[in-house]
Amino acid sequence: MEVELPESLRTMVREKLYIYTGYVKTVNMLSKPLVVSIGAEAYILRGKFMEIDSIIKWRFPKPYMPPELDREFRSIRTEIEAKVMWRCLLMGIKTPIPLYVNTGDAVIIMTYIEGSTLRELANRIRDEELCRICREVGVYIAKMHVNGVSHGDLTTSNIIVDSKESQTHLIDFGLATFGKRDEDYAIDLHIFFRSIESAHIDRERIMKECFLNGYSSITGDYESSKMLKIVNDIRKRGRYVAERKLKSAWRSI
Ligand SMILES: Nc1ncnc2c1ncn2[C@@H]1O[C@H](COP(=O)(O)OP(=O)(O)OP(=O)(O)O)[C@@H](O)[C@H]1O
Numbered sequence: 001m002e003v004e005l006p007e008s009l010r011t012m013v014r015e016k017l018y019i020y021t022g023y024v025k026t027v028n029m030l031s032k033p034l035v036v037s038i039g040a041e042a043y044i045l046r047g048k049f050m051e052i053d054s055i056i057k058w059r060f061p062k063p064y065m066p067p068e069l070d071r072e073f074r075s076i077r078t079e080i081e082a083k084v085m086w087r088c089l090l091m092g093i094k095t096p097i098p099l100y101v102n103t104g105d106a107v108i109i110m111t112y113i114e115g116s117t118l119r120e121l122a123n124r125i126r127d128e129e130l131c132r133i134c135r136e137v138g139v140y141i142a143k144m145h146v147n148g149v150s151h152g153d154l155t156t157s158n159i160i161v162d163s164k165e166s167q168t169h170l171i172d173f174g175l176a177t178f179g180k181r182d183e184d185y186a187i188d189l190h191i192f193f194r195s196i197e198s199a200h201i202d203r204e205r206i207m208k209e210c211f212l213n214g215y216s217s218i219t220g221d222y223e224s225s226k227m228l229k230i231v232n233d234i235r236k237r238g239r240y241v242a243e244r245k246l247k248s249a250w251r252s253i
């Protein structure tokens, strides 16, 4: 699919890079970006950036938003995503490596992870493998929380397991937050659990148990129990809000 790319990317497609490795080699700065998916707020393209297999994430403008606000949101999300990827990499958490960031155009180019999302895998892999992956996700998320960062959108689509070494990678950090707020951390658990319940209900028990096992191996049992308590409070509140909506809908009929 063809899309009208922002200026910075169009320029890069025209640019060449000269690499000296005993002789001069000319490589394209960016070649063949092709759309692989269109999310709610970003185009995901795949191409070669300086010969490296890459993903180009471009948060496109939204025509229904006031332009200034839209630009600011897209720019902030892009900046947060790149910052959190670096933070995670420094903590030993696997994520794609950011190769290029342009907050003005809301573009990040990052390494491509060859593999499948946990959403695609969860219903078709063996228990031990599923447990290993969920445990690793639990360890990663606990490390982020201990370092004052929450993911913000921890669904099984935002976890990629690479097909070569079977390593777990976290992606999609545009909604991450910094700052020590237990409620933000609990929301990570809540979103992860909800995504399990909606797409992998048959594997619910193993996924949650292994995740919590990994989580508490970093935070300790006291912190993880505290988190579960907040998750339960959030759920009760959610149910209360949903029930109220239902009641008012009935009343208006
Ligand atoms: N670095 C990467 N390597 C391989 N695949 C990727 C990479 N980044 C993103 N993807 C793929 O693109 C999909 C969407 O990416 P991402 O979650 O970052 O964008 P998004 O706009 O939030 O999309 P959505 O709204 O669907 O969550 C991922 O679920 C994954 O399949």
Ligand SMILES: [Mg+2]
Pocket (backbone or CB within 6 Å): 039, 157, 158, 172
């Ligand atoms: Mg996503």
